[in-house]
Amino acid sequence: MLSVRDLTVSVGPETAPVDIVAGVSFDLAKGEILGLVGESGCGKSMTSLAVMGLLPQPGPRVRAGRVLLEGSDVTQLQPWQRVEAGHGRMAMIFQEPMTSLNPVRRIGDQIAEAVRVHEGISGAAALSRARELLELVRMPDPGMQLSAYPHQLSGGQRQRVMIAIALACRPQVLVADEPTTALDVTIQVQILGLLRELCNRLDMAVLFITHDMGVIAQLADRVSVMYAGRIVETAAVDALFGEPRHHYTRGLMDCMPSRNSGVRRLPTISGQPPVPGTVAAGCVFALRCAAVHDECRVAAPPRLEASQGHEVLCAFPLAGGELP
């Protein structure tokens, strides 16, 4: 459904570009949830915006690589241009629904507006479709909520509204950038459950972005781990958690408090991620890697296939079967 190839997003002057996303590739199939996970600043949002054709202007730009939607190159097209050119539909949801919702318009009207744009229907027909969408996202009391204003809704309900608006275009690909990060765990579990249900029911492809390995384990079918603008490991979710091959992936899992109950000290990854453009050569993780070799500091690491569908960007990957 969606193929991203060597996507590189850069900032700074043309003559001396700094790559904040450096050669990212992944595939996303119908009915599949791909989790993209990494710590803040690693380039998750820039990747998702570039995939959507929504990079902020002026600023970061796609310097190289391609975004293919059902085989068509849509790299330089914005979402509506893609639809006009008949390339298929993508929609996106974000962490903070309040920044995308109009505070003084009823949510029914806001969803109906999205319906009008995408389906060319208006008035009562659009409003009735809006109600259907609210039912689809399992909004409690959907009929009543059509006339509510955003501030009258809870954070979880607002995220449901955003999902309803995203679904108005009947997307084949939904990009979700940390949609549950601002929610309590009790509400997060509902929204994650909803996304899984919608993915299955609508046979939608979902690119789900988060910094939380727990969320990934609960939701994703496959996972790509990002570090300093690169995908350092990709695997099916069971393989990733069962046999992580990249030292960063392993480190991320090890330092989670919930994997260390009763332990006196938490394992840590020393230092912090590099500022984009400051690692001149070698592996971007070399500075923090406990297993670093001299070679890692000078030569870019290879992308190895550890097992079928399990790729790792490392010259000295972990052996399989290391976690309990």
Next chain:
Amino acid sequence: MSGDVILDVREMMVSFSARRAGRKYRVQAVDGVSLSLAQGEVLGIVGESGCGKTTVGRTIVGLVQPGSGTIKFKGTEMIGAGSSSLRAMRLNVRMVFQDPNASLNPRRTIGDSVAEAGDISGFFKSRAERSAAIAATLTGVGLNPSFATRYPYELSGGQRQRVGIARAILPTPSIVIADEPVSALDVSVQAQVLNLMMDLRDQLRLSMLFISHDLGVIGQISSRVAVMYMGRVVEQAGTRTVLEHPLHPYTRALVAAIPKPDPSKRILGAIETGEPPSLFTRPHGCAYAPRCPIASDRCLVDVPTLRSVGTDGRTIACHNV
């Protein structure tokens, strides 16, 4: 609980006035919270956003005035206390805030921020002593002493939170109230800062109130935990007990909803957690009743109060467990 209780809060009530749809309301943010903290103990406070955790912490350090209740520090009542006992308490009970960016003055050097409480109280006897104390404290939180002359914008998030901790522990307090101190940090940095806080707890024998919405983090650092819902404590027990055998229906939902980092233990679609409450419409009986899977008629009328259950000092406010 041991005999040397250092902080004792009884029946704390805090309300705010709030506006909604043009009308003025009083919102009961804290509705009769009692807590006590022993010397060297870390008590966690957990609950969904808006349940009153921050207000409890800010009221203890005197940033918010309670409507009623008592707050005893080493046996001395702090509400309405004279300025000298308040000053002593301000040095002894210090707060670490969630957002290190918002809590550090961008125009002051790190050293000046770290020394602020000492400067105000006349703690330092000389410039040299002050510089030495700043350097020692920065070293103690894992920062190079040369950071003293730098400004917040030059630091990473994790480094800023270390500064936030440094300014809370100089001069060495008895109690640190940490309000979501690692919530804004990435996991790898979060682990570093949590380790630091555990080291300081042990080295300085600090008592801590550790506020967090993350039970995983609380489980790491605190020995006991109080679970709050709509301004009240609904369950309090040893942390392991709460995590492994939560009893209150709300605690059970909170624990069940933690996204476990194990794809073989998936919970999506398998647990019911209900809609979060609004403080504007407080139910009559148990505040949790609208979301509670085991609510009975009595729950809609009577407010459950905390009572002891089992051995390890567990208390629960629920009619049906």
